[in-house]
Amino acid sequence: MTRTKTAEKELICILCPLGCKMIVSGVANSPEDLTFSGQQCKKGREYAYEEYTNPTRTLTSTVVINNAPLARLPVKTSKPLPKKLIYTAMEEINKVELTAPVKIGTVVIENLLNTGIDVVSTRSLG
């Protein structure tokens, strides 16, 4: 006998101020069979699909900087990163140690974890 594992997830769409509450349901690991309810437009469905199948977040953090008025420099990823990589990404970011001066927008880590996404400074220091 084959068992089918179903999944259901509640989401809030953040694409516009309406903030529609959506429910994604279907067969786990089979995105083409997912069903969506609660969204009021096509964009919301696309957002729910991405959030269900490959959720991403822009990662913000700080890195050590020497010879500067502050001990740490704020940084962020240049694009949203898959959520499943965030812990490993933080391990890489925590290895970085810079020396001032650093300008805003400087690439601190290039091609983070081979994602094509950089980590960049979000302010100038030094």
Ligand code: SF4
């Ligand atoms: S589903 Fe459409 S209408 Fe609803 S919050 Fe998202 S973008 Fe706005």
